[in-house]
Amino acid sequence: MIMAAANLPPLDLQPGILITAGVSGGPDSLALLHYLHSLHYPLLVASFNHRLRPGAETDINFVRAFAASLGLPFVTDSADVAAHAAAQGLSIEEAARELRYQFLFREARKAGAQVVAVGHTADDQAETVLMHFLRGSGLSGLKGMPARIILPVFDAEIPLVRPLLNWTRSDTEAYCRQHALEPRIDPTNTDTHYFRNRLRHELLPILEQYNPQIRQSLARSAQTLQRDYTLLNSLIETAWQKTVRSSGPEFVEFERAGLEKLDPGLTRNLFRKAAFELRPGLRDIDFEALERAATLKPVDLAGGLKTYLEGDSLYLTSDTASLPSTVWPQISAPFSLLAGRTALGNGWFLTCQEMNADNLQAVARSNPDKLTAWLAAELNTGGLQARAYRSGDRFEPLGMPHQTIKLAELFINQKIPQRLRRAWPVICVSDEIAWVPGLRQAEPFKITEKTLRVVKIEFKYEAGQV
Amino acid sequence: MIMAAANLPPLDLQPGILITAGVSGGPDSLALLHYLHSLHYPLLVASFNHRLRPGAETDINFVRAFAASLGLPFVTDSADVAAHAAAQGLSIEEAARELRYQFLFREARKAGAQVVAVGHTADDQAETVLMHFLRGSGLSGLKGMPARIILPVFDAEIPLVRPLLNWTRSDTEAYCRQHALEPRIDPTNTDTHYFRNRLRHELLPILEQYNPQIRQSLARSAQTLQRDYTLLNSLIETAWQKTVRSSGPEFVEFERAGLEKLDPGLTRNLFRKAAFELRPGLRDIDFEALERAATLKPVDLAGGLKTYLEGDSLYLTSDTASLPSTVWPQISAPFSLLAGRTALGNGWFLTCQEMNADNLQAVARSNPDKLTAWLAAELNTGGLQARAYRSGDRFEPLGMPHQTIKLAELFINQKIPQRLRRAWPVICVSDEIAWVPGLRQAEPFKITEKTLRVVKIEFKYEAGQV
Numbered sequence: 001m002i003m004a005a006a007n008l009p010p011l012d013l014q015p016g017i018l019i020t021a022g023v024s025g026g027p028d029s030l031a032l033l034h035y036l037h038s039l040h041y042p043l044l045v046a047s048f049n050h051r052l053r054p055g056a057e058t059d060i061n062f063v064r065a066f067a068a069s070l071g072l073p074f075v076t077d078s079a080d081v082a083a084h085a086a087a088q089g090l091s092i093e094e095a096a097r098e099l100r101y102q103f104l105f106r107e108a109r110k111a112g113a114q115v116v117a118v119g120h121t122a123d124d125q126a127e128t129v130l131m132h133f134l135r136g137s138g139l140s141g142l143k144g145m146p147a148r149i150i151l152p153v154f155d156a157e158i159p160l161v162r163p164l165l166n167w168t169r170s171d172t173e174a175y176c177r178q179h180a181l182e183p184r185i186d187p188t189n190t191d192t193h194y195f196r197n198r199l200r201h202e203l204l205p206i207l208e209q210y211n212p213q214i215r216q217s218l219a220r221s222a223q224t225l226q227r228d229y230t231l232l233n234s235l236i237e238t239a240w241q242k243t244v245r246s247s248g249p250e251f252v253e254f255e256r257a258g259l260e261k262l263d264p265g266l267t268r269n270l271f272r273k274a275a276f277e278l279r280p281g282l283r284d285i286d287f288e289a290l291e292r293a294a295t296l297k298p299v300d301l302a303g304g305l306k307t308y309l310e311g312d313s314l315y316l317t318s319d320t321a322s323l324p325s326t327v328w329p330q331i332s333a334p335f336s337l338l339a340g341r342t343a344l345g346n347g348w349f350l351t352c353q354e355m356n357a358d359n360l361q362a363v364a365r366s367n368p369d370k371l372t373a374w375l376a377a378e379l380n381t382g383g384l385q386a387r388a389y390r391s392g393d394r395f396e397p398l399g400m401p402h403q404t405i406k407l408a409e410l411f412i413n414q415k416i417p418q419r420l421r422r423a424w425p426v427i428c429v430s431d432e433i434a435w436v437p438g439l440r441q442a443e444p445f446k447i448t449e450k451t452l453r454v455v456k457i458e459f460k461y462e463a464g465q466v
Numbered sequence: 467m468i469m470a471a472a473n474l475p476p477l478d479l480q481p482g483i484l485i486t487a488g489v490s491g492g493p494d495s496l497a498l499l500h501y502l503h504s505l506h507y508p509l510l511v512a513s514f515n516h517r518l519r520p521g522a523e524t525d526i527n528f529v530r531a532f533a534a535s536l537g538l539p540f541v542t543d544s545a546d547v548a549a550h551a552a553a554q555g556l557s558i559e560e561a562a563r564e565l566r567y568q569f570l571f572r573e574a575r576k577a578g579a580q581v582v583a584v585g586h587t588a589d590d591q592a593e594t595v596l597m598h599f600l601r602g603s604g605l606s607g608l609k610g611m612p613a614r615i616i617l618p619v620f621d622a623e624i625p626l627v628r629p630l631l632n633w634t635r636s637d638t639e640a641y642c643r644q645h646a647l648e649p650r651i652d653p654t655n656t657d658t659h660y661f662r663n664r665l666r667h668e669l670l671p672i673l674e675q676y677n678p679q680i681r682q683s684l685a686r687s688a689q690t691l692q693r694d695y696t697l698l699n700s701l702i703e704t705a706w707q708k709t710v711r712s713s714g715p716e717f718v719e720f721e722r723a724g725l726e727k728l729d730p731g732l733t734r735n736l737f738r739k740a741a742f743e744l745r746p747g748l749r750d751i752d753f754e755a756l757e758r759a760a761t762l763k764p765v766d767l768a769g770g771l772k773t774y775l776e777g778d779s780l781y782l783t784s785d786t787a788s789l790p791s792t793v794w795p796q797i798s799a800p801f802s803l804l805a806g807r808t809a810l811g812n813g814w815f816l817t818c819q820e821m822n823a824d825n826l827q828a829v830a831r832s833n834p835d836k837l838t839a840w841l842a843a844e845l846n847t848g849g850l851q852a853r854a855y856r857s858g859d860r861f862e863p864l865g866m867p868h869q870t871i872k873l874a875e876l877f878i879n880q881k882i883p884q885r886l887r888r889a890w891p892v893i894c895v896s897d898e899i900a901w902v903p904g905l906r907q908a909e910p911f912k913i914t915e916k917t918l919r920v921v922k923i924e925f926k927y928e929a930g931q932v
Contacts, residue, residue, distance in 0.1 A: 133599055134676050136683025138690035142608065198676070206672060210600050210664070217602025224604035227753075228698060231731035235701060238729065263704065265697030287693075 012147065013041070013115065013161065020044045020108040020116045022100065023067075025059040025184035028119035030066070031172040032164055034179055036117065037070050044111045048100045049078035052092070052188065059184045075107045093194065105154040113158065120145055120162045123169040126218035127199050130207075134199075143229045144222030168215060236269045243270065246324060250278065251317035253324070259296060259314060267294040271307065274316045279303040310417055328416070328438055329371070329459045330423035334387035337427070337457070344425075344459075350386065351458040357451045364447055364454075371460065373435045375427075375445045377453035384434065384455065389424040395433035398441045410439055427457060478613065479581065479627065484508045486574040486582045488566065489533075491525040491650035494585035496532070497638040498630055500645055502583065503536050510577045514566040515544030518558070518654065525650045541573045559660065571620040579624065586611055586628045589635040592684035593665050596673075600665075609695045610688030634681060702735045709736065712790060716744065717783035719790070725762060725780060733760040737773065740782045745769040776883055794882070794904055795837070795925040796889040800853035803893070803923070810891075810925075816852065817924040823917045830913055830920075837926065839893075839901045841911045843919035846895050850921065855890040861899035864907045876905050893923060 013019070019041050023029040036043055045067035049056050060076050067074040085095035104116045125144045132141030148161045164172065176183050191197055207214045243258035252274040259267050268290045275285055285302045293299040293307045296314060300306045308315040311327040324346035331344060342350045354377055364374040375384070393407040411421050416439075427435040434445040437459050447454050479485070485507050489495040502509055511533035513526050526542050533540040551561035570582045591610045598607030614627045630638065642649050657663055673680045709724035718740040725733050734756045741751055751768045759765040759773045762780060766772045774781040777793040790796075790812035797810060808816045820843055830840040841850070859873040877887050882905075893901040900911040903925050913920050 133687070134673065134680065134683070136677075136679075136686045138687065139605070139694050142687070142691075195676075203672075203676065206669075207600065210669065211602075213602075214600065217600070220602045221599070221604065221608070225608075227731065227734075228605050228694065231729065231735070232694060232698060234729050234731060263697065263700050265693065265700060268693075269697070 013117075013163065015039075016041070017114040018042045018044065018112060020046050020104060020111060020113040022104045022116065022118045023047050023063050024119075024186065025063045025066075026119075026186055026189075027176050027181075027183040028121055028124075028164060028169065028172045030119075030181050030183045031167075031175040032117060032119040033066070033070075033072075034181060035175065036163070037072065043070075043072050044107065044113055045072050045074045046104050046107045047074070047076045048103045049076060050081045050096050050100070051078055052081055052096070055184075055187070059186070062184055073111075075111075077103050077107075079103075093196070101151070101154045101160075105151075105158060108158050109155065115159050115161045117161050117163055119164055119172070121164050121167050121169050121172060122219040123200070123215055125165055125222050126204065126215040127196055129218045129222050130199050130203065131196065139225055139229045139232070142221070143225040144219075146226055166219075232269075236266065236273060239266050239270055240273065244274075245313060245326075247274075247277075248324075251315050252278065254314045254316070256296065256309065256312050256314045264291075264294040267296075271301070271316055275301055275303065275305050278305060278316070278318070325420055326461050326463070328420055329425055329461070330420065331386060331388045331425040332423060334385055337384040337386055337455075347461050347463060349460050349462060351456075351460065352384075353456045353458075355454055355456060357447055357454050360454055361447050361449065361451070370438045372456070372458045373427075373437070373441050374447055374454045374456050375434055375441075376447045376451040377455050378451065379429065379445055383429075384457075385428045386425055387428060389421060389426055393426065393433065395436065395440075396443045398443050398446055401443050407433075407436060407439075410436070414439060425459070479507070479583075479629065481505075482507070483580040484510065484578060485627075486510045486512050486570060486577060486579040488570045488582065488584045489513050489529050490585075490652065491529045491532075492585075492652055492655075493642050493647075493649040494587055494590075494630060494635065494638045496585075496647050496649045497633075497641040498583060498585040499532070499536075499538075500647055501641065502629070503538065509536075509538050510573065510579055511538050511540045512570050512573045513540070513542045514569045515542060516547045516562050516566070517544050518547055518562070521650075521653070525652070528650055539577075541577075543569050543573075545569075559662070567617070567620045567626075571617075571624060574624050575621065581625050581627045582621075583627050583629055585630055585638070587630050587633045587635050587638060588685040589666070589681055591631055591688050592670065592681040593662055595684045595688050596665050596669065597662065605691055605695045605698070608687070609691040610685075612692055631685070698735075702732065702739060705732050706736055706739065710740075711779060711792075713740075713743075714790075717781050718744065720780045720782070722762065722775065722778050722780045730757075730760040733762075737767070737782055741767055741769065741771050744771060744782070744784070791886055792927050792929070794886050795891055795927070796886065797852055797854045797891040798889060800851055803850040803852055803921075813927050813929060815926050815928060817922075817926065818850075819922045819924075821920055821922060823913055823920045826920055827913050827915065827917070836904045838922070838924045839903070839907050840913055840920045840922050841893070841900055841907075842913045842917040843921050844917065845911050846900070846921060849895070850900065850923075851894045852891055853894060855887060855892055859892065859899065861902065861906075862909045864909050864912055867909050873899075873902060873905075876902065880905060891925070 019036060021029070021033050021036060021043055023033050023045050024047065033043070033045060045063065047060050047063040049060050064074050064076065079099045081092060081096045081099055084090070084099055085092050088095060090098065108116050129142060129144045132144070135141065145162060145165065147165045148159050150156065150159050154160075188194070189197060204214060211217055239262055243254045243262070245253045245255050247253065254270070259270075262270075271290055271293050272285060276282055282303045289299050289301050293301060296309070298307055298309055301316070304318050305316060306319070308317055310325070313326065326347065329344055329348040329350070330346065335342070337350070337352045339352050339354060342352075344350055360374050367373075389407060391408065394404045395407065396402070396404050407426070411424070416424070425437050426433050427437065429445065432444065433442055435441045435457065485502060487495070487499050487502060487509055489499050489511050490513065499509065499511060511529065513529040515522050515526050530540050530542065545565045547558060547562045547565055550556070550565055551558050554561060556564065574582050595608060595610045598610070601607065611628060611631065613631045614625050616622065616625050620626075654660070655663060670680060677683055705728055709720045709728070711719045711721050713719065720736070725736075728736075737756055737759050738751055742748055745768075748769045755765050755767050759767060762775070764773055764775055767782070770784050771782060772785070774783055776791070779792065792813065795810055795814045795816070796812065801808070803816070803818045805818050805820060808818075810816055826840050833839075855873060857874065860870040861873065862868070862870050873892070877890070882890070891903050892899050893903065895911065898910065899908050901907045901923065
């Protein structure tokens with residue numbers, strides 16, 4: 001499909017925007033530059049010297065002169081790709097790409113350009129797809145290169161665009177001939193030491209014996225797979241927004257009821273995404289484990305990560321994570337209770353208020369809220385303290401005068417998650433426990449008919465507050 | 467990965483179910499049969515004679531004898547594959563598959579088997595994926611063969627299973643050697659006139675030079691793509707269930723508000739699915755048209771199909787479709803109105819009731835429901851008739867005594883969809899229009915202070931009723 005400029009597909013680029021064009025001087029990028037210029041786009045020509053071969057400097061000068069002939073601004077830079085590759089443990093190709101893109105986006109930001117354009121063609125696309133195919137990639141690889149993408153490692157806002165992704169390499173060569181452009185030929189393009197060049201010069205010609213239109217077929221595959229990939233990712237993202245309640249460096253908290261409404265395949269993908277966000281270096285996650293986790297059963301995943309149910313939340317977390325709790329308060333350092341509101345962290349607040357006892361005895365007795373208590377103020381002359389549970393803690397529970405029980409046993413009976421016990425709050429008067437919030441008040445501090453003043457203590461979780 | 471039976475992956479088959487095993491006598495199917503037998507599955511051995519080569523009969527007899535040696539029941543059948551291919555315009559391979567599967571599922575039904583098992587291996591999977599790759603397929607092709615699938619053309623309930631999909635061909639050969647099985651070798655397997663054989667014997671060995679584990683890599687790709695494919699399809703199916711209100715041979719009716727809540731990519735896929743259900747022979751649908759349609763604008767798609775908005779519905783339909791309407795009633799043959807309820811079809815009902823006029827004058831005047839009217843019974847002595855609009859219809863609208871207007875003009879003024887006008891109901895007394903439901907009552911039949919008896923007429927849509 002040799003295309004004259006007249007019947008080229010319409011560009012998916014807003015007219016008049018400033019474009020930074022990455023130009024090597026080869027037929028693809030030269031055609032790109034000439035074509036964008038013919039469409040009257042304001043352009044910044046950017047050419048990166050990889051210093052990988054002797055002729056590199058000559059190519060840069062060629063591009064500089066070409067830009068000047070079109071009256072376009074030109075920028076260049078260079079770096080030692082080989083050294084960067086060695087230092088970062090990258091292949092030469094990976095290192096070259098990283099440094100080149102850093103340069104292009106840096107220049108685009110400086111110039112206030114809205115996009116960075118590069119000259120990848122349908123042939124490049126076919127090679128990319130073939131490379132991923134040979135590796136046994138999934139959708140994310142087989143979809144190839146998108147025509148427009150934000151690459152956050154290079155810039156969070158300026159997209160990379162590939163206006164020639166529907167042109168074949170022979171289209172760009174024909175374009176160059178037609179416009180009497182004389183592109184530079186990079187001798188490393190035929191160096192079959194590079195895997196990509198082996199695909200281009202050896203394997204694709206073989207595949208053409210099986211399908212003469214193989215390049216176009218692969219480019220078409222890439223296009224449809226890209227749509228599926230984008231849709232799937234968008235649906236996963238929507239599900240993520242709907243079900244993730246909170247997250248930290250060592251956990252992601254999902255709303256369990258939200259997960260129950262999802263397709264289990266979607267849940268599997270959420271857990272996969274969460275695991276890779278917590279452990280970016282993770283190689284793979286056992287599919288069967290993900291599948292079991294998607295049934296919302298607690299499961300060991302990979303990299304020390306597991307799923308864990310608590311109240312209406314499902315946590316994907318490491319064993320060592322310190323998880324917030326929306327169900328029970330936690331306390332770190334001890335402190336004395338003062339009237340008013342004290343922030344406990346993780347969205348929890350403690351409120352203290354002294355008041356007349358009045359009719360509160362009945363209210364206190366029938367109180368269903370385990371995080372609110374009324375204590376007799378007269379008995380608190382030493383002042384009230386809040387502190388975390390200590391191993392060995394005992395107290396005299398309400399309704400069981402002259403008997404003490406171990407708080408540890410109460411934790412077990414009430415099935416309090418192990419991880420929450422260590423920082424469980426207790427309210428004390430001097431050294432005596434007056435109330436174990438969430439569990440039980442102590443007999444000695446209950447309010448009676450004789451009580452005149454009470455202290456109302458309340459723990460409260462407020463979503464969105466810290 | 468040569469696997470001894472001891473460390474084979476666990477079978478995803480319920481223990482003890484009756485399996486119809488398709489056995490050709492080659493290493494794969496022979497290993498399959500022997501392996502399933504060693505796991506104590508009840509088996510029916512089924513061998514199909516494709517009559518494509520001289521030795522076929524010998525192979526069948528070999529399988530028969532092998533089944534007998536294991537004490538298993540055996541069935542066989544044959545058909546003229548070449549003739550079927552010619553008659554149906556299929557390739558020899560397609561025709562062979564069709565006739566073989568028809569046979570296997572027929573025998574499975576007869577025997578009451580719960581699954582049909584075939585001996586496809588990871589090598590077959592790699593070849594299948596490669597074949598689709600060379601064609602430029604999307605996800606549905608690249609995902610390869612699933613380990614379990616319902617093929618409705620063969621049977622709506624019995625699944626086809628492929629227990630050896632994680633075995634390589636050398637695994638099955640090793641298994642045969644290990645158990646002293648002597649499989650038959652089909653000479654057509656090496657006939658490179660068949661495309662699949664060319665891939666197996668020519669292309670895959672070349673690809674091994676680029677990735678020595680290419681077969682396993684492709685099988686792995688297939689597995690992950692299958693998950694993505696299944697998830698996407700399941701999400702599309704859920705969206706379909708949620709948004710499709712009704713459908714017929716020439717239309718699919720979507721709930722517009724439901725579509726508005728969807729990811730546009732999902733909407734695009736719903737329209738694509740609808741188009742292929744209405745036009746199974748459709749080759750392709752223009753992606754840009756689908757994309758525009760997904761913005762819920764009316765768009766021409768392909769094969770004479772278009773999207774069309776009406777009330778809270780979006781129809782994907784042909785130009786010639788007779789669409790139901792949930793907003794306005796339609797009428798076919800004329801009829802005389804009787805007391806009681808008459809079904810008009812498509813969920814619409816007409817109710818007629820005579821009653822005392824009492825205080826109905828005010829009610830009738832302030833009636834906001836355009837599908838209910840009260841007509842003066844005294845004036846209807848000739849009886850009320852319902853019929854469809856006729857071109858040229860005129861009437862004297864309420865509030866405009868002694869003037870007549872054309873119903874056609876009213877249609878235009880009220881923006882009634884063209885397609886609904888032809889069967890628009892009118893209520894007549896003799897030849898005079900008394901009421902145009904949905905639009906306007908006629909002046910001569912209005913109820914006045916003198917009216918003693920009225921006829922209440924009501925059109926009503928009841929979802930789910932026909």
